[in-house]
Amino acid sequence: xxxxxxxxxxxxxxxxxxxxxxxxxxxxxxxxxxxxxxxxxxxxxxxxxxxxxxxxxxxxxxxxxxxxxxxxxxxxxxxxxxxxxxxxxxxxxxxxxxxxxxxxxxxxxxxxxxxxxxxxxxxxxxxxxxxxxxxxxxxxxxxxxxxxxxxxxxxxxxxxxxxxxxxxxxxxxxxxxxxxxxxxxxxxxxxxxxxxxxxxxxxxxxxxxxxxxxxxxxxxxxxxxxxxxxxxxxxxxxxxxxxxxxxxxxxxxxxxxxxxxxxxxxxxxxxxxxxxxxxxxxxxxxxxxxxxxxx
Numbered sequence: 216x217x218x219x220x221x222x223x224x225x226x227x228x229x230x231x232x233x234x235x236x237x238x239x240x241x242x243x244x245x246x247x248x249x250x251x252x253x254x255x256x257x258x259x260x261x262x263x264x265x266x267x268x269x270x271x272x273x274x275x276x277x278x279x280x281x282x283x284x285x286x287x288x289x290x291x292x293x294x295x296x297x298x299x300x301x302x303x304x305x306x307x308x309x310x311x312x313x314x315x316x317x318x319x320x321x322x323x324x325x326x327x328x329x330x331x332x333x334x335x336x337x338x339x340x341x342x343x344x345x346x347x348x349x350x351x352x353x354x355x356x357x358x359x360x361x362x363x364x365x366x367x368x369x370x371x372x373x374x375x376x377x378x379x380x381x382x383x384x385x386x387x388x389x390x391x392x393x394x395x396x397x398x399x400x401x402x403x404x405x406x407x408x409x410x411x412x413x414x415x416x417x418x419x420x421x422x423x424x425x426x427x428x429x430x431x432x433x434x435x436x437x438x439x440x441x442x443x444x445x446x447x448x449x450x451x452x453x454x455x456x457x458x459x460x461x462x463x464x465x466x467x468x469x470x471x472x473x474x475x476x477x478x479x480x481x482x483x484x485x486x487x488x489x490x491x492x493x494x495x496x497x498x499x500x501x502x503x504x505x506x507x508x509x510x
Contacts (some may be wrong), residue, residue, distance in 0.1 A: 217461050218510040219366030220244065220275040224359025228351045232287030235351040237280065239268075239359050243508050244276035253281035256338075260345055267349060271356050272363075273460050274510045281348070294333050303328050363510070370505055371455050374465075377498045381472075382448050384491050384498075388479065389441050391487055437482050440475045447472045462509035469506060473499050 224239040247269045251261060268277060285291065307320035326332055447468060454464050476499060480492035 216364065216458055217367040217371050217455055218273075218360070218363040219370055219508050220363070220462075220510055221366055221508060222275075222359040222363040224355040224357070224362065226351045226353070226355030226358065228347065228354065230347045232285055233347065234284045234286065235348055236282040237348075237351050237355040239280075239355050240278045241272065241275040241359060241363070244274060247272065247274050248276045249279065250277070251279040251281070253279070254283050257281065257283070257344070257348060259341060260348060263345065263349060264352060267352055268356065271353075272359065272510075274462065283348075292335050294335060296331055296333065299328075300325060300331050303331065367509065370509060374502055374505055375452065375455060377502050378448050378451050381495055381498050382445075384495050385441060385444050385448075388437070388488055388491050391485065391491075392437055392441075437479050440479045440482075444472065444475050444479075447475065460510050462506055465506040465509060466503075469499060469503050473503075 220241055220243045222239075222241045225237070227234070227236045229235075249265050249268055251264060253264075264279065268279070303325055304320065307325075308318050310316075311318035311320075451465065451468055451472075454461050454468065457464075473496070476492060476495045480489060480496075483489050483492060
């Protein structure tokens with residue numbers, strides 16, 4: 216089964232008073248490019264987070280958003296900057312003395328002054344936090360994989376439809392190929408009859424005509440290209456049915472298909488085959504664009 220690189224996943228878990236929320240967003244990329252936004256207290260887990268994501272998602276430009284909240288009493292500490300509080304209080308009293316007004320600068324107002332109070336996150340048990348965060352991360356990845364699979368299934372159905380269409384056109388080209396040689400033979404024979412007089416015709420060797428037709432047939436022979444295309448189409452169906460990463464395999468195979476189609480077009484000395492080659496090239500290009508989104 217193939218997976219798309221486009222997806223979204225969200226995981227949320229609560230452990231006692233600790234709440235973890237993780238969101239993942241993924242788009243196309245040749246490699247696994249991971250960008251993480253998370254509280255600084257989890258910086259020590261950066262390598263573990265990247266390893267888990269790479270192992271499970273394989274490819275894509277992946278944005279990771281991690282939020283953490285501890286609603287317990289032990290989760291945060293409020294600290295008073297005593298020196299700064301005294302200075303604010305002294306300055307307020309000084310202003311009151313200078314202006315002759317009442318000093319009504321109360322504690323509640325003092326606490327709202329900048330930097331008097333600071334809230335800090337208490338240190339976590341790193342082992343516990345690692346287990347809880349990675350469990351939440353895997354939950355988010357599960358959600359993303361479900362979405363990636365749905366998108367991947369739709370892509371595979373579309374690509375297989377185009378492969379089937381290419382197979383039909385290949386059959387038409389194979390059927391048309393012998394007719395091209397026969398048409399050339401008849402055309403060449405008609406030209407010879409128009410050019411030669413009846414007396415000259417007696418001395419003309421029909422083997423010369425056969426030789427010319429044989430040379431033409433050899434130049435425009437596409438049997439090998441058609442055989443390789445048939446093999447490539449079968450291989451494409453097998454790859455798209457595989458588990459894991461198939462995007463790079465398909466990218467290489469589509470290059471080979473495109474090469475055979477171009478060779479067929481360069482050899483074809485026939486308007487009908489050329490028309491079918493153009494249709495095949497359009498389908499190949501559509502497949503190439505779609506496989507860029509496959510993992």
